Amino acid sequence: MSQTQTVPPQADDRSRSTTRNVLVVVALLWTVQLVSLVAALSGIAQADVAIHFRTTQIAWFTLMTLLTGTFFLPFMIKGAALFGKKRVLLVATGLGFAGDLLAAVATDYRTLLIGRGLAGVYAATMPIGYAITRDIFPRRWVGIASGILAGGVGLVAFGGPFLAGRLLDDYGFRGVLWFMAVSTAVSFVMVAVLVPESPVRQNAGRMDWTGGLLLGAGVTGLVYAVGEGADWGWGSGKFIGYVAGAVAALIAFLIVERRVAEPLFPPAMTRRRPVWTVLLATSVAAGSLSAVGVVIQLLVLMPNIPHVSEGLGWSGTHNAIVTSPISAMIIVGAVGTGWIARRVDARILLAAGAALTVVGYALATHFHENGPQIVSWGVAAGLGTGMVVAVVPIMIIEVVTPAEQALANGAQNLAQGVAQIVVSQLAFVVMAQHGVVLKGTQFYLDQGFVNGLWLVVGCVALGMLLVALVPRRARLDEAVESPVVQAA
Template structure:
């Protein structure tokens, strides 16, 4: 087993001014929240990109980022522990900028996907940013810094749609892609100039290359196979071969992880029922809700073409105005959950959030043709989404010890990302069953959008039902100091 070794930072924490600490928080806030902002920008631009490049494979515009981000995350987190968190954050940010630059200049869809895939490496900025705060700030600043960074989600929830709408309406999808590149370059500069290196290192640690490659390979086979299954045929030899290969890779991964001293995925920890059940329930519920955006964004932004496309044809700005009340309810749900989590069973909170989301989206399957209709059920679904998003980390905190927290967070991010990718890919497949290809572009009819929402409802409901497997855990009020909501 590796040991943690701490060396004195170049600038001692106690001698750093409040202004300097504030600048570090600002740099990390931008690095962390840029991941969410880019995800929002991607969702708004996918309809315009599909039409411009005349592609039936628009699913991969968002899935490539998710896939590479999920694949490389364990490697980057481990490298950060071995070689320095700031150093790895700069590498991830630099590669993210390269990917954004390739995507912004792409003249064909394949090159665009290559750029998006490279840019997906930047998603590691979120766990790395939070990890740095624990290492470089004085104790009294750690809670404040994490609170500010987490609270930035409100700015993204409100400002993101308006920013992306303005960029899309004024400068087209190219303007959005260039904004991503400029923002990532700014993040690199802020981290390089303001953020100190973490003094915490693992001594004698090793990278689990075999485990990471097997896990990434297995997930990739599943995602690609599901994405192409409707074209190949669900009973075809190619589809069955991809699924069989995925099973072999994942079984081999589990066997490898049980034997290595420092696994990327904590198999021994996840064998405990409280841990695996909490990870499973939260991943399915939150992964489904994270995936619903692919359906809703295509519904509101795809054009209205009789007998070809039943999109609403909204502008980016109109979409931002209509969805702002929904964003507000997501924040209300998240903040409210953080306030009551110390007094309520987290399992009840997750079930409540799922129920609200299912009711909201259930109404949405029948009524989604006007702004008023979408707002009416969207605020209910948004409230439920906020509850689910906030309770996910709380449930993980409750079932592991402080020493296991970092591994548990990594495992939770990994399984949630896999769930989101699978549900998103299935949503595209389901929608395409009731769609039409015109001039090389995949369009969707109303039945396709409706079935896509039903898919999300089904997966989210499954996550809610899986709560029954989670045993009653320690209340957050009784947890050790530092394990906060």
């Protein structure tokens, strides 16, 4: 059994000045929100990347990062507990910079994908960044710092599209890739110079390598099979073999987790009905919403070529201007949900948010020919998205004890990442059924975009229905005041 050593942060940091604390907050804010910013930049750049490299496999431009990020997340979280959170932050940031740099200088698509895959390790900085905040600040600073880190999503949602648009319009996709590399380098320097090491660490313990490798192999095999299924044939022996192998690996992972002394995700926690139902509903709903960007960004940024490509052909800046009201509604939805969650059942908030996005994107299947149409349904979809994003961590708090918080967050991030990867890959497959390959580049007709949107609508609706499985729990204020979770 590992032991956890904790030095009270308020005792260690009493002499740290306010200025120093502010600088640490800035460093962590930059590091944590860079994950979301890079995702936004990647989505906007993917149309130009597909045309430049003349590829029909543009799906992997975003999926490689998601896949490696999901694969390494459990290892990085465990490593942070064993070796120190700052140390693992630096490892993840350093590998992220190496990947971003390789992608920026890549002259062929394969090298670009290798760089994007390596850069995916940086995704682990988000949960670790939030976790280290609780360890290194005086008690009176913890709430302030956590609030600032969470509130930064609003800046990314609103400012990210404008930044990406300007970079793309002025410097092309290379400008976007170089901005990622420089930003990650800045993150590394800020963490190294400003952020102290966490005093909270396990004195002993071992990494569950077998479980992690089985989980990674299962997820990777499943995603790859879905992505190639259209070319192989959905009933082909190759497709069935990959899916069967992936399922076998995931079943083996569950068996291993029941037997190892220190599993990645303790079965005793994940077997409780309140926990697994919350993980299932939030992961499907939020993961599906995260995948909608692959459809919307290609719709608005792909060129309009008669009988070949029926995108809107907008510039990056025009896209940012038109979608700014939607970004504003995401912020409104997130802030409002955080405020009323102490008074309203979180299940209702998740279901309502998912319902708004279902209505919004269902309307999008019919009205997506110009800016006013996109804004009209985007307001509802944006509000619903903000509600879903904000209520996910709240629902986790309501069903686990404080000691289980980090593991539950990690499990939710992992499950949501898997859902996002699978739905994104399916969206590309569905869109390609109504597409045209011209000079090596995959373009999409209008029916392809419509079918992609319907796929997302269906997956989000499934997440909304899964809320019915979640049992009634204490509301947020009750859970915080009396954080006792009963097995159920």
